[in-house]
Amino acid sequence: MTKARKKVVVIGAGFGGLQVIKSLANNNQFEVLAIDKKNHHLFQPLLYQVATAVLSPADIAIPTRSITTNYKNVKILYGEVTDIDFQKKEVKFQNNIEKYDYLVIASGAKTSYFGNTNWESKTLGLKNLKDALAIRRQILLSFEQAELIGDYEKAKSLMHYVIIGGGPTGVELAGSIAELSHNIIRKDFRNIDSGMTKVTLIEAGPKLLNAFSDLSSQFTKQKLESRGVEVLTNSPVIDITDSGVVLKDRTIESKTIIWAAGVEGSELAKKITLNKDKANRILVDEFCRSLDYQDVFVIGDAANFSKNLSRPLPGVSPVAMQQGRYVAKFILNLEKNKKTASFQYFDKGIMATIGRTDAVAEFGSIRLKGLFGWLGWLFVHLVYQVGFKNKMSTLISWVWSYLTFRAGSRLIQEEVTDPSVRS
Ligand SMILES: Cc1cc2nc3c(=O)[nH]c(=O)nc-3n(C[C@H](O)[C@H](O)[C@H](O)COP(=O)(O)OP(=O)(O)OC[C@H]3O[C@@H](n4cnc5c(N)ncnc54)[C@H](O)[C@@H]3O)c2cc1C
Known part of the structure; x- marks a missing residue:
C-alpha cells in the first residue's frame, strides 16, 4: 500500500x-x-x-x-x-x-518604529518594492519641486535627505543618494545645483555598522563623509515632526526622512x-x-x-x-524515522557597500575594504540574485551606470496636476 x-x-x-x-x-x-x-x-x-x-x-x-x-x-x-x-x-x-x-x-x-507608531506616517521605510518606489518617487519629486522653486534657500528642506539608522541599509542609502544628487543628475537641472543637496545619516549608537569591526566602521564613516554625507553618531532621535527630525541639540529640517533603524x-x-x-x-x-x-x-x-x-x-x-x-x-x-543533528549556522561573513568602488567586507579574520571589498560585494550580490535574467539585467545596469555615471530608472509614474486649475 x-x-x-x-x-x-x-x-x-x-x-x-x-x-x-x-x-x-x-x-x-x-x-x-x-x-x-x-x-x-x-x-x-x-x-x-x-x-x-x-x-x-x-x-x-x-x-x-x-x-x-x-x-x-x-x-x-x-x-x-x-x-x-x-x-x-x-x-x-x-x-x-x-x-x-x-x-x-x-x-x-x-x-519597527520601536513603539513610536506616529513616526511611521512621517518617514519612508524600506522593506519591499512599494517602499523602494515610494522613496524613489519622493527623491525625484523633491528635485523637480526644487527646480520649480529655483532658489536653493527656499528649496533647502526639499534638498535635504535624512536617513535614520546607521546599519548596512542606512549606509548604502546615504552613499547612493549622495552619488545620485552630487554626480549623476547634477548636469540635468538648470535652476538648482543638485550638488548642494545635503544627506545626513543619523545613528543612535557610537558607530556605524555596529556588527563590523571598528576599523571597517571608521573607514565607512570617512568614505561617506568624503562623499559629502554628514554622519551623526551618538544621536538618538527624540521626535519626528512634519518639518523634520528632532535630536537632543537641534532639529534637522527635511521633507524626506527615511527610516532604516530596525x-x-x-x-x-x-x-x-x-x-x-x-x-x-x-x-x-x-x-x-x-x-x-x-x-x-x-x-x-x-x-x-x-x-x-x-x-x-x-x-x-x-x-x-x-x-x-x-x-x-x-x-x-x-x-524516514531518522534523527537530525541540531541546526548549526555557517557564518559566511558580512558586507556593506558605501558607493562606487568602496565597500567593507569581513569574513572571519579576513577584512576587505575599498575597491576589493566593492568587487567582492558586486560578485556576491550577483551570484545570490535569483534567476538568470535578473543577474544579467542587474549586471548590464551596473556596467552602464559605472561607465556613464547615469541612473536609468528615474521615472515618476504619475502626471503632475496644477492645484490652481483643480481648486
Ligand atoms: C533593505 C534591506 C536590505 C537588506 N540587505 C541585506 C544584505 O545585504 N545581506 C543580507 O544577508 N540580508 C539583507 N537583508 C535581510 C534579508 O533580506 C532578510 O534577512 C531575509 O529576507 C529574511 O528571509 P525570510 O525568508 O525570513 O523573509 P523574507 O525574505 O522577507 O520573506 C518573507 C516572505 O513572507 C511573505 N509574508 C509575510 N507575511 C505573510 C503572510 N501573513 N501571509 C503570506 N505571506 C506572508 C512576504 O511577502 C515575503 O515574501 C536586507 C533586508 C532589507 C529590508
Whole structure:
C-alpha cells in the first residue's frame, strides 16, 4: 500500500521559504503548498538601488510561480495568512482554509518604529518594492519641486535627505543618494545645483555598522563623509515632526526622512499565539521548531534562534536560506524515522557597500575594504540574485551606470496636476 503524501505548508516564499520549497521539490512523498502575500520573490539587499533609481523593480524581483514551474508537487497561492489554528492544523487566508501535516512559518520581518507608531506616517521605510518606489518617487519629486522653486534657500528642506539608522541599509542609502544628487543628475537641472543637496545619516549608537569591526566602521564613516554625507553618531532621535527630525541639540529640517533603524516580526507573527520575544520573533529550539508545537517550524527573520548562543542569529539572508534547507532535511528525516543533528549556522561573513568602488567586507579574520571589498560585494550580490535574467539585467545596469555615471530608472509614474486649475 502506498503511503499518503504529507502536506507541507510554507508561509512566505522569501529567502527561507524558497529554500524549503526547492529542497522538497519533485519529492513525491510530499505535497508542498506555499502561500505568499506577494506574487514575487524579492532580493531585498538591492532594494536601496531601486530606491535610488539605479535598478528597476523587475531587476530584483521574480514571479514565484515562474521559479516553481517544473516543481510538480509544489503549489503556489497568492494570499495573506491571517490566522493559524495549531490544534486543528489549519492555516487561514483569503477565505480559504488549508490543512497541514508540517507547517513552516517563513513570513520574515517588518519595519519597527520601536513603539513610536506616529513616526511611521512621517518617514519612508524600506522593506519591499512599494517602499523602494515610494522613496524613489519622493527623491525625484523633491528635485523637480526644487527646480520649480529655483532658489536653493527656499528649496533647502526639499534638498535635504535624512536617513535614520546607521546599519548596512542606512549606509548604502546615504552613499547612493549622495552619488545620485552630487554626480549623476547634477548636469540635468538648470535652476538648482543638485550638488548642494545635503544627506545626513543619523545613528543612535557610537558607530556605524555596529556588527563590523571598528576599523571597517571608521573607514565607512570617512568614505561617506568624503562623499559629502554628514554622519551623526551618538544621536538618538527624540521626535519626528512634519518639518523634520528632532535630536537632543537641534532639529534637522527635511521633507524626506527615511527610516532604516530596525525590524520586528511580521504582522502574522504578532497575531499568533506562539512563544515570542519582545520584537515579535517566534522562539525556536535547536531544530528550528517552535517551542509550542513539534510540527511547526519557524525560520529566517520570523524566528528567534538563540539556542546555545550569546545572542540570537542575525536577520540576514544566509540564516534564512540555511534554516530553510535544514528544515526540509529535518522533515525528510522525520518521515524516514531518522534523527537530525541540531541546526548549526555557517557564518559566511558580512558586507556593506558605501558607493562606487568602496565597500567593507569581513569574513572571519579576513577584512576587505575599498575597491576589493566593492568587487567582492558586486560578485556576491550577483551570484545570490535569483534567476538568470535578473543577474544579467542587474549586471548590464551596473556596467552602464559605472561607465556613464547615469541612473536609468528615474521615472515618476504619475502626471503632475496644477492645484490652481483643480481648486
Ligand atoms: C533593505 C534591506 C536590505 C537588506 N540587505 C541585506 C544584505 O545585504 N545581506 C543580507 O544577508 N540580508 C539583507 N537583508 C535581510 C534579508 O533580506 C532578510 O534577512 C531575509 O529576507 C529574511 O528571509 P525570510 O525568508 O525570513 O523573509 P523574507 O525574505 O522577507 O520573506 C518573507 C516572505 O513572507 C511573505 N509574508 C509575510 N507575511 C505573510 C503572510 N501573513 N501571509 C503570506 N505571506 C506572508 C512576504 O511577502 C515575503 O515574501 C536586507 C533586508 C532589507 C529590508
